[in-house]
Structures are given as structure tokens and as C-alpha cells.
Amino acid sequence: xxxxxxxxxxxxxxxxxxxxVFNERGYxxxxxxxxxxxxxxxxxxxxxxxxxxxxxxxxxxxxxLDGLFGILDEPGATxxxxxxxxxxxxxxxxxxxxxxxxxxxxxxxxxxNTRTERWAMERRRDFDHRVADLLKAAAADGDLRADLDTRxxxxxxxxxVNSLVEWYRPQVGTGYDRQQVADAVVRLxxxxxxxxx
Amino acid sequence: xxxxxxxxxxxxxxxxxxxxVFNERGYxxxxxxxxxxxxxxxxxxxxxxxxxxxxxxxxxxxxxLDGLFGILDEPGATxxxxxxxxxxxxxxxxxxxxxxxxxxxxxxxxxxNTRTERWAMERRRDFDHRVADLLKAAAADGDLRADLDTRxxxxxxxxxVNSLVEWYRPQVGTGYDRQQVADAVVRLxxxxxxxxx
Numbered sequence: 103x104x105x106x107x108x109x110x111x112x113x114x115x116x117x118x119x120x121x122x123v124f125n126e127r128g129y130x131x132x133x134x135x136x137x138x139x140x141x142x143x144x145x146x147x148x149x150x151x152x153x154x155x156x157x158x159x160x161x162x163x164x165x166x167l168d169g170l171f172g173i174l175d176e177p178g179a180t181x182x183x184x185x186x187x188x189x190x191x192x193x194x195x196x197x198x199x200x201x202x203x204x205x206x207x208x209x210x211x212x213x214x215n216t217r218t219e220r221w222a223m224e225r226r227r228d229f230d231h232r233v234a235d236l237l238k239a240a241a242a243d244g245d246l247r248a249d250l251d252t253r254x255x256x257x258x259x260x261x262x263v264n265s266l267v268e269w270y271r272p273q274v275g276t277g278y279d280r281q282q283v284a285d286a287v288v289r290l291x292x293x294x295x296x297x298x299x
Numbered sequence: 300x301x302x303x304x305x306x307x308x309x310x311x312x313x314x315x316x317x318x319x320v321f322n323e324r325g326y327x328x329x330x331x332x333x334x335x336x337x338x339x340x341x342x343x344x345x346x347x348x349x350x351x352x353x354x355x356x357x358x359x360x361x362x363x364l365d366g367l368f369g370i371l372d373e374p375g376a377t378x379x380x381x382x383x384x385x386x387x388x389x390x391x392x393x394x395x396x397x398x399x400x401x402x403x404x405x406x407x408x409x410x411x412n413t414r415t416e417r418w419a420m421e422r423r424r425d426f427d428h429r430v431a432d433l434l435k436a437a438a439a440d441g442d443l444r445a446d447l448d449t450r451x452x453x454x455x456x457x458x459x460v461n462s463l464v465e466w467y468r469p470q471v472g473t474g475y476d477r478q479q480v481a482d483a484v485v486r487l488x489x490x491x492x493x494x495x496x
Contacts, residue, residue: 185493245493246492247490249486250486254475254483255483257462258462258484258487261459261461261463264462265454265461265462278451287455289444289491290447290456290491293491294444294490295444295447295488296490297441297444298444
């Protein structure tokens with residue numbers, strides 16, 4: 103029975119358990135003991151799959167980062183006017199955040215005590231800079247309000263997008279569907295709450 | 300010397316030390332020992348001022364909540380068109396958040412394990428509901444975009460405003476001044492990033 107159970111474990115299922123525990127207890131506050139209990143397998147079984155909790159963290163945040171950076175290579179992000187590209191990237195970022203919610207949540211909570219955490223924060227900043235560059239290009243085209251500082255606008259835009267990890271829950275039948283949330287973010291960010299004059 | 304030092308301590312200075320430690324270690328992770336070390340006074344001196352760490356938490360989040368609820372009684376929040384009132388409340392919320400940064404940060408991070416934490420979360424939700432009601436009134440006046448769900452818009456608006464606790468730092472001479480940040484939030488939230496057509 104124990105063997106059977108261990109055999110059903112894949113690196114993928116172990117990863118999803120680890121991400122849940124990291125998000126609940128914080129990465130720093132999670133021990134291999136916690137992971138072993140949550141997964142229902144022995145520590146040595148975990149070591150059969152990964153070198154330790156830092157490898158699990160690296161795999162988890164990589165999944166979030168791959169999702170986010172993947173957006174920047176999509177045609178919608180590389181062709182057309184800068185304003186349309188930044189709108190596209192905003193919408194897709196919201197979609198990836200909702201699709202990979204626990205992974206992006208972990209990425210956003212990482213605080214930089216280990217090399218892997220610092221690497222994740224660095225990559226996350228890279229992504230923010232790529233979007234800030236798009237916003238700058240849109241401003242240079244005259245498509246963004248001239249009275250808004252681009253760097254500040256980028257921070258506020260990401261503040262709004264990233265706040266989703268605090269309240270969006272994907273339960274079927276309750277709350278909002280992904281399309282509705284993505285639409286609302288893009289509309290609020292680019293056109294504002296006020297009725298068009 | 301010890302006596303002199305203890306005498307200089309007021310409930311106010313003790314509170315500001317406690318809030319800093321709560322924000323660094325989390326409220327759950329903070330012991331009276333940590334507070335005693337950070338304040339440089341004995342635990343019994345702390346008990347001379349307060350009944351324990353829960354009282355410090357209650358005082359700290361009360362300061363944030365008093366600041367926020369105070370806004371709702373100001374003339375700008377009670378007179379005029381709903382849209383103007385909600386713009387006013389948004390701007391003032393940003394200002395209070397920046398003026399009381401550590402206190403509002405603590406309020407936003409509280410997670411509900413003790414009675415005081417649950418009370419703080421309840422009051423915070425009350426505040427959000429009051430602002431949501433204002434947004435609803437503005438929508439009923441036809442002043443908000445009809446294609447945005449009001450509850451979802453409220454969440455996104457607060458998501459953007461509350462994100463300030465993650466990156467806004469009031470160092471003089473660096474970053475943004477308060478006026479600039481408050482202007483940017485109101486402009487982005489109500490008029491959007493896009494150049495007016």
C-alpha cells in the first residue's frame with residue numbers, strides 16, 4: 103500500500119502539494135517535515151524526486167515565470183501599436199495569474215532570503231521592466247495620458263493586477279469568470295471608471 | 300539610567316516599535332520577548348503600559364481604522380455628486396495610507412487568528428462596503444461605466460490603492476511625493492491610462 107501510494111506520486115503532484123504548503127506557511131516557515139506530512143509520503147520519498155525544498159521552490163516559481171514570459175513572445179505582444187500590445191499583455195497577465203494562481207501567488211510572496219528567492223525576484227522585476235518599456239513606448243506614441251508618470255503608472259497597474267492573488271478564487275459557480283475579470287482589469291486600467299464624456 | 304530610559308517611554312513610542320516588529324515578523328510570529336528586545340525595555344515595563352500584544356495590535360489597527368473612517372465624515376465625502384465623493388474618498392484613502400503607512404500595512408496584513416484580528420478584518424470590510432456603496436450610487440447616477448460590475452470594480456480599485464503598502468516608501472528626496480501618488484491613483488482609476496479620445 104505504501105509502495106503503491108509512493109508510485110502514484112509524480113514530480114508534478116508533489117509540486118502542487120509543496121506550493122500549497124509554501125503559500126499557507128510561507129516558504130521560510132515550511133520544513134521537509136511539513137511537506138512530507140502534507141504529501142503523505144516519507145521525506146526519503148520526496149528526496150527521490152527532488153534535492154530539497156529549494157528545488158521545489160525553483161520549479162514552482164519557474165512555472166509562474168514561464169507563463170508570464172511566454173506572454174511576451176505571443177503575436178499580440180510583439181505586433182501592432184505599443185498601446186495595443188500593452189493592453190494585450192495586461193489581459194494575458196491577468197489570465198495567466200488566474201490559470202496558475204498558486205504558482206503566481208508564491209512568486210509574488212517570495213522575499214529574497216535564499217539564492218532561488220533572489221533569482222525569482224530578479225526575474226519578476228525583469229518582467230515588470232518589459233511591461234514598463236511597452237508603456238513607455240505607448241506614451242511616446244502619444245497614446246497614454248501625458249500627465250501620468252510611466253514608472254508610477256506601471257507600479258499601480260501591477261498593483262491592481264497582482265491584487266487578484268488576494269481575493270480571486272476559481273470556485274466554479276461562485277464569483278467571477280476569468281473573462282469577466284480580465285475585461286474589468288483592462289477596462290479600468292485603460293479607460294477608467296468614469297463614463298466616457 | 301534604566302529608570303530614565305523607561306520613563307521616556309510613552310504608549311505612543313511603544314506602539315510604533317510594536318507595529319514595526321509586527322510588520323517585520325508577522326503578528327503571530329511576534330512574542331513579548333521580541334517586543335521587549337526591540338523596545339529596549341523589560342517585559343514588565345511593557346506590561347506597565349499595556350495588557351499584552353493583543354492590546355498593542357488593537358491600538359495599532361484602531362489608529363489605521365480611525366484614519367480611514369474619519370475620511371467618510373469629511374465634507375468632501377458627504378456632499379455633492381456620488382462620483383465626486385468617491386473620487387474624494389479614493390484620494391484621501393491614498394493620503395491616509397501614506398501618512399499612516401505602518402499602521403495601514405498592519406491592518407491589511409491581519410489574518411484573523413484572534414478576536415482582535417477578526418474585529419479588524421470586519422471593520423476593514425465595513426469600510427470597503429461604504430466605498431462600494433458610493434460607487435453604486437455613482438453608477439446609479441450614470442457617472443460610472445455601465446460595462447463594469449461595481450463589486451468587481453471596488454475590489455480592483457482597493458487592490459490598486461492597497462498595493463501602495465508594498466512599494467511606497469516615504470524617504471525624503473527619493474521616489475514620489477504624496478500629492479503625485481494620490482493624483483496618479485485618482486487619474487488612473489477614474490480616467491484610465493489611455494489618452495482621452
